[in-house]
Amino acid sequence: MSDAALKLSSVSKLFESHGRVIKALDDVSFEIQAGKVTGLIGPDGAGKTTLMRLISGLLVPASGAIEVVGIDVISDPLAVQSQLGYMPQRFGLYDDLTVQQNLDLYADLQNIAYKDRQPRFDQLMNMTGMSPFTKRLAGNLSGGMKQKLGLACTLLRSPKLLILDEPTVGVDPVSRRELWEIIYQQVSQVGMSVLLSTAYMDEAERCDEVVLLHEGKLLMQGKPKDLSQPLSGRTFHISVEGVRHRTLQQVLSNAPDVLDALIEGEGVRVVMEQVVDAKAIVLPQVLTQETHGTVSIDPVKPRFEDAFIARLKTKSTITQQTTIAPLSVSSSADKAVISVDNLTRTFGEFIAVNKISFNVKKGEVFGLLGANGAGKSTAFRMLCGLLPVSSGKVSVAGLDLRVAAADARRRIGYMAQKFSLYSDLSVTQNLNFFSSAYGLSGKQQKQRLAWAITTFELENYKNTNAGNLPLGYKQRLSFAAALMHEPEILFLDEPTSGVDPLARREFWERTNHLAEMGVTILVTTHFMDEANYCDHLVIMEAGRILAAGTPLDMKNLARNDEQPDPSMEDAFIYLLNSNDQKHQAVIA
Amino acid sequence: MISPSNMRLWGIIRKEAWQIVRDPSSIAIAFVMPVVLLYLFGYGISLNAKDIPLGLVADKPDLITQSLQGSFERSEFFNLMTFNSIQEAQLAVDERLIDGIVWMRSNFSSNLQAGLDAPINIIINGVDSNQANITNGYIQGVWQAWLTHFAESKGVELSQTVQIKQRVWFNAALSSRMYLVPGVIVIIMTIIGSLLTAMVVAREWERGTMEALMVTPLRMKEMLVGKLIPYFILGMASMFLSLALAVWQFEVPLRGSFWIVIVTSALFMLVSLMIGLLISIVSKNQFVAGQLAIIITFLPAFILSGFLFDINSMPTAIQAVTLIVPSRYFVSLLQTLFLAGDVWPVIIPNSLVLLAMLIFFYVIVLRKFKKRLE
Numbered sequence A: 001m002s003d004a005a006l007k008l009s010s011v012s013k014l015f016e017s018h019g020r021v022i023k024a025l026d027d028v029s030f031e032i033q034a035g036k037v038t039g040l041i042g043p044d045g046a047g048k049t050t051l052m053r054l055i056s057g058l059l060v061p062a063s064g065a066i067e068v069v070g071i072d073v074i075s076d077p078l079a080v081q082s083q084l085g086y087m088p089q090r091f092g093l094y095d096d097l098t099v100q101q102n103l104d105l106y107a108d109l110q111n112i113a114y115k116d117r118q119p120r121f122d123q124l125m126n127m128t129g130m131s132p133f134t135k136r137l138a139g140n141l142s143g144g145m146k147q148k149l150g151l152a153c154t155l156l157r158s159p160k161l162l163i164l165d166e167p168t169v170g171v172d173p174v175s176r177r178e179l180w181e182i183i184y185q186q187v188s189q190v191g192m193s194v195l196l197s198t199a200y201m202d203e204a205e206r207c208d209e210v211v212l213l214h215e216g217k218l219l220m221q222g223k224p225k226d227l228s229q230p231l232s233g234r235t236f237h238i239s240v241e242g243v244r245h246r247t248l249q250q251v252l253s254n255a256p257d258v259l260d261a262l263i264e265g266e267g268v269r270v271v272m273e274q275v276v277d278a279k280a281i282v283l284p285q286v287l288t289q290e291t292h293g294t295v296s297i298d299p300v301k302p303r304f305e306d307a308f309i310a311r312l313k314t315k316s317t318i319t320q321q322t323t324i325a326p327l328s329v330s331s332s333a334d335k336a337v338i339s340v341d342n343l344t345r346t347f348g349e350f351i352a353v354n355k356i357s358f359n360v361k362k363g364e365v366f367g368l369l370g371a372n373g374a375g376k377s378t379a380f381r382m383l384c385g386l387l388p389v390s391s392g393k394v395s396v397a398g399l400d401l402r403v404a405a406a407d408a409r410r411r412i413g414y415m416a417q418k419f420s421l422y423s424d425l426s427v428t429q430n431l432n433f434f435s436s437a438y439g440l441s442g443k444q445q446k447q448r449l450a451w452a453i454t455t456f457e458l459e460n461y462k463n464t465n466a467g468n469l470p471l472g473y474k475q476r477l478s479f480a481a482a483l484m485h486e487p488e489i490l491f492l493d494e495p496t497s498g499v500d501p502l503a504r505r506e507f508w509e510r511t512n513h514l515a516e517m518g519v520t521i522l523v524t525t526h527f528m529d530e531a532n533y534c535d536h537l538v539i540m541e542a543g544r545i546l547a548a549g550t551p552l553d554m555k556n557l558a559r560n561d562e563q564p565d566p567s568m569e570d571a572f573i574y575l576l577n578s579n580d581q582k583h584q585a586v587i588a
Numbered sequence B: 001m002i003s004p005s006n007m008r009l010w011g012i013i014r015k016e017a018w019q020i021v022r023d024p025s026s027i028a029i030a031f032v033m034p035v036v037l038l039y040l041f042g043y044g045i046s047l048n049a050k051d052i053p054l055g056l057v058a059d060k061p062d063l064i065t066q067s068l069q070g071s072f073e074r075s076e077f078f079n080l081m082t083f084n085s086i087q088e089a090q091l092a093v094d095e096r097l098i099d100g101i102v103w104m105r106s107n108f109s110s111n112l113q114a115g116l117d118a119p120i121n122i123i124i125n126g127v128d129s130n131q132a133n134i135t136n137g138y139i140q141g142v143w144q145a146w147l148t149h150f151a152e153s154k155g156v157e158l159s160q161t162v163q164i165k166q167r168v169w170f171n172a173a174l175s176s177r178m179y180l181v182p183g184v185i186v187i188i189m190t191i192i193g194s195l196l197t198a199m200v201v202a203r204e205w206e207r208g209t210m211e212a213l214m215v216t217p218l219r220m221k222e223m224l225v226g227k228l229i230p231y232f233i234l235g236m237a238s239m240f241l242s243l244a245l246a247v248w249q250f251e252v253p254l255r256g257s258f259w260i261v262i263v264t265s266a267l268f269m270l271v272s273l274m275i276g277l278l279i280s281i282v283s284k285n286q287f288v289a290g291q292l293a294i295i296i297t298f299l300p301a302f303i304l305s306g307f308l309f310d311i312n313s314m315p316t317a318i319q320a321v322t323l324i325v326p327s328r329y330f331v332s333l334l335q336t337l338f339l340a341g342d343v344w345p346v347i348i349p350n351s352l353v354l355l356a357m358l359i360f361f362y363v364i365v366l367r368k369f370k371k372r373l374e
Helices: A048-055 A077-081 A099-109 A114-128 A143-155 A173-190 A201-205 A224-231 A245-253 A285-290 A304-313 A376-383 A427-437 A442-455 A471-483 A501-516 A528-533 A551-558 A568-587 B004-022 B024-044 B063-074 B086-094 B108-113 B129-154 B176-207 B209-214 B220-249 B258-283 B286-303 B316-322 B326-340 B344-368
Strands: A004-017 A020-033 A037-041 A063-068 A084-087 A161-165 A193-197 A209-214 A217-222 A235-240 A258-264 A267-272 A295-299 A336-347 A350-361 A365-369 A391-396 A412-415 A489-493 A520-525 A536-541 A544-549 B052-058 B078-083 B100-104 B121-124
Touching: A004 A048, A004 A193, A020 A048, A020 A063, A020 A193, A020 A209, A037 A048, A037 A173, A037 A201, A048 A063, A048 A084, A048 A161, A048 A193, A084 A143, A099 A114, A099 A143, A099 B004, A114 A143, A114 A173, A143 A161, A143 A173, A161 A173, A173 A193, A173 A568, A201 A304, A209 A224, A209 A304, A217 A224, A217 A304, A224 A304, A235 A245, A245 A258, A245 A267, A245 A285, A245 A501, A258 A304, A258 A501, A258 A528, A267 A304, A304 A501, A336 A376, A336 A520, A350 A376, A350 A391, A350 A520, A350 A536, A350 A544, A365 A376, A365 A501, A365 A528, A376 A391, A376 A489, A376 A520, A412 A471, A427 A442, A427 A471, A442 A471, A471 A489, A471 A501, A501 A520, A501 A528, A528 A551, A528 A568, A536 A551, A536 A568, A544 A551, A544 A568, A551 A568, B004 B024, B004 B220, B024 B176, B024 B220, B052 B063, B052 B086, B052 B129, B063 B078, B063 B100, B063 B108, B063 B129, B078 B086, B086 B100, B086 B121, B100 B129, B121 B129, B176 B209, B176 B220, B176 B258, B176 B286, B176 B326, B220 B258, B220 B344, B258 B286, B258 B326, B258 B344, B286 B326, B326 B344
Parallel strands: A020 A217, A037 A193, A037 A209, A084 A161, A161 A193, A365 A520, A365 A536, A412 A489, A489 A520, B052 B078, B052 B100
Antiparallel strands: A004 A020, A004 A063, A209 A217, A235 A267, A235 A295, A258 A267, A336 A350, A336 A391, A536 A544, B100 B121
């Protein structure tokens, strides 16, 4: 017996679906050491959840062996199950039971002795900060609190190996930090081993070790630092004065030596194909010719996300967009396309949206940020005319969509948070339907269909039913459907939720391209780093706007000696905290 | 010290109990639905003809016709309306004011007194053939009784050679309530056992709680038993409520022994629960589970169990189908136990079939209910 908490040897898993055999896992072998936090990362459909279910004994591999703390899972799943804690993606909390009842149930199932229970409950409730809520129904908890309760239920018996499947998806940044604190506390106090999957690269960076899966194969394993090490000398921060970061990103991502370009702060973070000296980087001519601003190129430390992208991007099929929009420093018209004035929405006593006001200009990417339940979606629905306003004014392209004629709706495109296409219709049928719903027909419809299929690379999936598409492709299809009628204004509600970094990048590339062409885009997101893509944004909390401005404005708010270079997430947490203090000051 | 296995089992039972208490719909199904159904079938729906609107026409009214009219008026089966002419009465049938006409022609009394054949004409609305048959039967009954009485009063022996004397056993009043109420109990237990159980287990799959339960040291047998016990108790509680209502409220006699009713009910409840579990394991989706439970258990219990429609008068092929319907055996058990008593030749074979079904479904459920997601 080794001291490995988990050992996989040549594990393969096949699934049969619609007569086709899919290799979900292909000859995967790795070990994770006791007392370490290991991150399992990879794009959607890489086989992460399958792997976790195999380890927990919920699935049986086609071949290979899995050992958890020295016990063979395949021959003795029950022995393994009494050693490990597993929190599935949708953790099995009973919404109709109280927090305490959920704990009691899992304590029974985990065979916790009655005398040990109360101290353990107290300890866990204190740690998660949920002591005041033990009598509340689990269904009435916020997303973050549900995750914490789920984690508490899995930790009741201090498992030797803790498996967490995307524990932080859809959780606001504050709760995310708390979850991580709890996890590390367990590791340092009881020497627990943790295997967790995540779509957030900054979280992967916090792991002791990462395992990267792609299409069922193990691509690499190692310390995040070691994995990003080969990229040192290849990552730079570039900014050109007078050129908008979005334009800069587009130009740079099409430059020959650039592997990846990502908007970061006020400039662009690039990963070069090879190690180069900062001075040796030659920017494309368009950038140097048309502007006379200072160009600054600074080498930066490689991050894990760079390694992830560098590793996968070469393998992915993203074709570079050939069209480059004309460079423009300022947006064409400063007229507000969307204007919101003292918008309020109440549900009974509850004020979901409280007197918010903002304006969005043409060709702008405007972000609505906030944790779950901050009122983003409600505000969004009022803007789209899906929900009547309680008071205040909304105008979109000079119209109130709630009373405007159907023709006016042709000017907007809407992509809902949930996948809202017909699962049992094929990709082509869905696109056909949505384009005819917006009045497209004949030659025009055919053209747009061909455009959508090529632009979104849906050729291989043309006749696949929408419900059977991989997540990233579903999102592409939804996006395509919203764009069929060439809207001037685009509403995107949490478009990247649950989507892996690669797909998110692709998505933003397309969104930026549209904005460059003059489409006005309003987007909600809970990914704080995505705020960098926005020209302007507002941060919402409890129905109010906490702050409004450019991403730089937001970050400046949080900038201080301790945090000389705050991230968007730091800014968000800073805003929330100072808002809480204000509240407390008012109460006191 | 409580054993680990019992602790887990208790955990599941307690959780189910909490959920039942919290969920008003399962309480409603267990305790409100039986009351509603029993009242509906006990009072609302009656397969007996009572207060049938009947028209009576005497072309030449006299004492004899009045005497016959009096017989009809006294009968609790009829609501009598008199008409002056057959045309008026026919119009009333057309307007559905009355369901039938008894017509005494002008020569009725004279023929009768002369000892001649004196027919009455009976016209019955045959839209509802069942109702028409019943109405006809009641009219004949009143007519025969009156005729006998009339002959006696005249001191004349009736010219009829054969007289049929009817005696109805077990349900002398031929009251449909007597056999509908036991049948309703079967329906109620089917709904709780199969429909409710299928839905609650499917809900666990749908909400992802099943996956979390499966990775705990919980054994599948514990899970199975833990799910069965609370719903078994709920179903039996509902059974007792129905039984009490049947005996005290609807005055259905319970001629068989109470304990045999309980034992056979428990047996049927378990069969229903197994079917419910099986449905939920196969479907893993509340909507599909609900639909399946209705089609597989609820509808057959209504149509094919002999609760409403007599199995012997079904086509042979359909009769063969009823053999695999568990509720069929329970309907015949309950009807016998309520109305006839402990008739062992009925109780034993029917119970054995239910027991065989229980074992059959238990084995299938154990095989299908694996601690795996595949």
